[in-house]
Amino acid sequence: MRSKIRKHLVTTFQRAIEAQQPQFAPSKHSDGSFKIWEWCIAPNLHFFVALQPFEKDDIFVLEIAWSEDDVFPWAYLGGEFRVDKPHWRERLGRLWRPHGKSPVWDLAPELTEARQARLDALRKGEDTDYASPPEVEIVLPRVAPLVDDSLQKFREYGLPVFEQVALHRSFGNALKPRNS
DSSP: OOHHHHHHHHHHHHHHHHHHOTTOEEOTTOOSSOEEEEEEEETTEEEEEEEEEOSSSSEEEEEEEEESSSSOOGGGBSSOOOTTOSEEEEEGGGGTOOSSSOOOEESOHHHHHHHHHHHHHHHTTOOOOOOOOOOHHHHHHHHHHHHHHHHHHIIIIIHHHHHHHHHHTTOGGGGSOOOO
């Protein structure tokens, strides 16, 4: 992802998740390719939301994970979903599309379409030019709506997973809103 778009994506996502899901705080486990937010609902149960911008494309995904210790489960991507596992991690899109290509949030869909058209043309023996990505100024306004969509999908698909995991461990009360 181009650096100006990546910076805007991370800033926009951070503002949105902190406003919409204040139980999640920035995690010490973030690295160069992932920005991670963490919710410690008990000393032995941590929930994670990870934002992963793709390096070479203006695309991002969210991952959800849990761990029974205070460590992001880097080595546990995919695998069978079971609430009793001590560690688990998966792309959010796999929760509504478990088979086939994993859904992504594409900030430059016209480039993705042009690349696919080029591949189709090459399969037919035709030669076409490479498409150029849209200007950064065109892409930046697309960030906020896609961040909002990703967080809506997180509420719809990710939070229920966390609820199942917490209920299995008898931490259901930790998920209820607290009275001010």
